[in-house]
Amino acid sequence: MDRLGLTVFYIALSIAAFAFGKAVNRRARHPAANATLIAMLVVIAVLLLSHQNYAAYMRHGGGAIAWLLGPATVALGIPLARHAKTMARESWPIGAAIVAGAVSAAISAPLILSVLGGSKILALSMAPKAVTTPIAMQISAHIGGVPALAALFAIVGGIIVAIIAEPVLARLGITDHRVFGLTAGVAGSGIGAAQAVSRNPQAGAYAALAVGVNAIVTAILVPVFWSWHWL
């Protein structure tokens, strides 16, 4: 295929893989059937079967999709503005919970990985794993990690949170939709928020809020931690 044909093919493949992932997610009704995860596995499988590499995918269409992550991330300001009144009314419990959750994730994840023998570059990629994927990638790039690994850790971390959030809160005896939404958003970012939206609209609103604020808190905290070279 020529250059243009390959670009059209890879963009079409990405869209088709995502549509397939969404269809599987709707059928399976399980957070582990994550649309992005399924789509990326399909694209990887096609690349491997056609003996192509990641650089070829990025040169022909993948890079364009990745570039659109920028304006898409800016658009997160919309739900943030929409929920500003809620945020202001309960700002103290929300703010304290997000900071506590963000700090515990940003410190424990790279620390556990280092203790178990992970390299420094892996730990740097793991540090922002609780924030929304595009921001996790940017933070990891900023501190010297690998954006692709940060994306994987953020996605897999989000899936883990989506699976365990409800049983853990049930065990703690917490049934408040606001707490469930905020917790899923802080610990599991976008995928946790998607889980919260599917449970209850109020939980979804708090999760959206948590994803946005956690991104800001972690983007400030993680580079500061790493500038201290504490590990």
Added chain:
Amino acid sequence: MNMPLVTATALRLAAGFAILLGMLWLGNLAAQYLPLPGPLVGMVLLFVFLTLHQGAASRAVIACGEHFLKHYAFFFIPAGVGVMANIPQLRSSLLGIVASLVLSSLLSLVVTAMTMHVLLNRRRATWKDASLHG
């Protein structure tokens, strides 16, 4: 007959996209002097813009932005595909990676939930209780 409506919608989406790109550009500019990623600064700038301004420009950027948010997960795919270039690094530390993801997720869940739960209940008397029991 539908043409003017289609044209108006397309123009509005284009204007909204232009504002998103403008915020991203400003965000990237500011990010050179901040320890924050450019798109994140752009997100905060858009939040400020939408809070201060509620006219045609806000409606345009919301109309365009909602399309991006609806398919937000799609734009993560190239990043995820990038994992195939880093598989060797993962194989050697698989146990550490899995343990780190599971344990830190669990810790973050418990810490966030307990902090919010305790602080909300402390002030429950002044708020309308929105829990399942409420």
